[in-house]
Amino acid sequence: MSSGINSAYVGFDPTASSLHIGNLAPVMLLTHFQNCGHKPILLLGGATAMIGDPSGKSTERKLLDIDEIQTNLLSIKKQLETFLDFDSKVNGAEFVNNLDWMQTMNFNVFLREIGKHITVNYMLSKDSVKNRMETGISFTEFSYQLIQAYDFLHLYKNKNCAIQIGGSDQWGNITSGIELIRKKESMESFALTCPLLTKSDGSKFGKTEEGNVWLDPDKTSPYKFLQYWLNISDEDAKKCIRFFSVLSKENILSIEKSHEETPHLRMLQNELAKEMTCRVHGKKIYLRALEGSKILFGKNTKEKLATISEKDFLMFFEGVPSYTISRNYFNKEIDIIHLLTEITPAFESKGELRRMLQSNAISLNKEKISIETNITKNDLISEKYLLFQKGKKSYIIIQVE
RNA sequence: GGGGGAAUACUCAAGCGGUCAACGAGGGCAGACUGUAAAUCUGCUGGCUUAGCCUUCAGAGGUUCGAAUCCUCUUUCCCCCA
Numbered sequence: 001m002s003s004g005i006n007s008a009y010v011g012f013d014p015t016a017s018s019l020h021i022g023n024l025a026p027v028m029l030l031t032h033f034q035n036c037g038h039k040p041i042l043l044l045g046g047a048t049a050m051i052g053d054p055s056g057k058s059t060e061r062k063l064l065d066i067d068e069i070q071t072n073l074l075s076i077k078k079q080l081e082t083f084l085d086f087d088s089k090v091n092g093a094e095f096v097n098n099l100d101w102m103q104t105m106n107f108n109v110f111l112r113e114i115g116k117h118i119t120v121n122y123m124l125s126k127d128s129v130k131n132r133m134e135t136g137i138s139f140t141e142f143s144y145q146l147i148q149a150y151d152f153l154h155l156y157k158n159k160n161c162a163i164q165i166g167g168s169d170q171w172g173n174i175t176s177g178i179e180l181i182r183k184k185e186s187m188e189s190f191a192l193t194c195p196l197l198t199k200s201d202g203s204k205f206g207k208t209e210e211g212n213v214w215l216d217p218d219k220t221s222p223y224k225f226l227q228y229w230l231n232i233s234d235e236d237a238k239k240c241i242r243f244f245s246v247l248s249k250e251n252i253l254s255i256e257k258s259h260e261e262t263p264h265l266r267m268l269q270n271e272l273a274k275e276m277t278c279r280v281h282g283k284k285i286y287l288r289a290l291e292g293s294k295i296l297f298g299k300n301t302k303e304k305l306a307t308i309s310e311k312d313f314l315m316f317f318e319g320v321p322s323y324t325i326s327r328n329y330f331n332k333e334i335d336i337i338h339l340l341t342e343i344t345p346a347f348e349s350k351g352e353l354r355r356m357l358q359s360n361a362i363s364l365n366k367e368k369i370s371i372e373t374n375i376t377k378n379d380l381i382s383e384k385y386l387l388f389q390k391g392k393k394s395y396i397i398i399q400v401e
Numbered sequence: 402g403g404g405g406g407a408a409u410a411c412u413c414a415a416g417c418g419g420u421c422a423a424c425g426a427g428g429g430c431a432g433a434c435u436g437u438a439a440a441u442c443u444g445c446u447g448g449c450u451u452a453g454c455c456u457u458c459a460g461a462g463g464u465u466c467g468a469a470u471c472c473u474c475u476u477u478c479c480c481c482c483a
């Protein structure tokens with residue numbers, strides 16, 4: 001590794017229109033790899049996405065639509081571009097697409113040149129296949145590891161790339177590639193896998209109750225994206241900042257030190273959230289999302305709330321339960337319980353809402369309200385919205401039309 | 402095929418004729434504290450027009466002034482014998 005420039009590749013199958021932060025671990029390995037002077041190669045799995053990787057899947061998957069794969073491929077490519085340097089003459093990152101060599105590959109040639117070197121016995125020993133022996137696996141998905149193995153061989157021969165990086169679920173596929181290179185070329189190649197990141201509470205990293213945290217702002221709003229990083233526990237933040245930031249070792253140690261001295265400032269989380277949100281969404285959007293967080297979680301923010309634009313308001317609250325009601329209701333005062341249970345189904349029962357109100361859990365426009373509160377049109381933000389909160393983090397929006 | 406046991410709220414799990422909307426634990430939600438943490442403490446956790454009322458303890462009937470509790474049948478599950 002320390003001698004000269006090496007190449008390493010990571011493969012991404014365009015099975016979704018966006019990457020999520022769980023995909024980022026191998027990307028960051030490549031980033032660090034490049035920062036050490038080596039050359040990263042990003043393999044887009046235009047061909048492999050058409051096959052379907054059985055790794056980690058307990059059942060056969062439906063084939064993806066070919067047009068969809070193309071669309072996905074382009075948007076994932078765009079997302080990846082922000083993580084690496086493509087301009088360097090010396091070790092600039094490079095994209096390849098395995099469709100380029102697979103679509104001209106003749107099946108007969110493939111069987112003679114590639115298939116002959118890997119035994120079915122060997123292929124069957126992989127977890128991805130073994131786990132499917134009971135439930136069944138199609139020949140198509142079974143072949144996947146051979147195609148990925150061939151990718152590795154192809155890049156070894158054409159790009160002098162002897163290292164493949166991936167998530168730990170890719171171990172089997174990668175070692176098949178190493179095996180193939182050894183058989184065909186009598187040369188050594190290397191696998192580097194990163195464990196699936198888990199949080200200290202044992203749950204999967206990069207998931208919220210609503211699902212994956214996506215890089216695509218249409219799937220996960222920048223505000224939520226920022227919030228995800230801000231809410232990482234201290235313990236996890238230490239791990240994450242090493243992994244996901246490109247800060248120097250000294251820098252990280254000094255942030256950690258300040259964090260320990262003044263833990264309530266949450267230096268680690270803030271720094272991490274800033275790095276990630278800026279890199280994925282850009283600085284401008286980061287600042288807007290940050291402003292939103294301050295408004296929603298800061299103190300004395302009722303006035304501030306009134307100042308944010310409708311556009312930002314909608315961005316911060318993208319994805320929160322929202323109900324639309326008629327303006328006619330505001331001809332007179334509205335009973336709070338009537339509004340939140342009957343006019344809108346925001347709460348499942350009046351009893352529940354009553355309990356919440358009695359325990360001081362409900363806020364309207366950032367101010368606690370009681371069971372006697374009546375709503376008037378003066379409570380409307382931008383003459384259009386009512387912002388309710390259940391506790392600290394759970395929002396409900398009522399929009400007037 | 403014969404015999405025995407079980408089915409209770411989101412989950413586990415008490416209850417064995419009235420004091421049961423049903424102990425307790427976990428989970429969940431909220432409050433206090435705090436850092437939009439963790440830990441801790443507190444409250445809530447069937448519905449309603451809430452000193453009360455209504456609907457719930459696998460399902461359907463029955464006994465009784467009164468049933469989650471007793472009886473009958475049905476369904477499902479577990480165990481033992483063949």
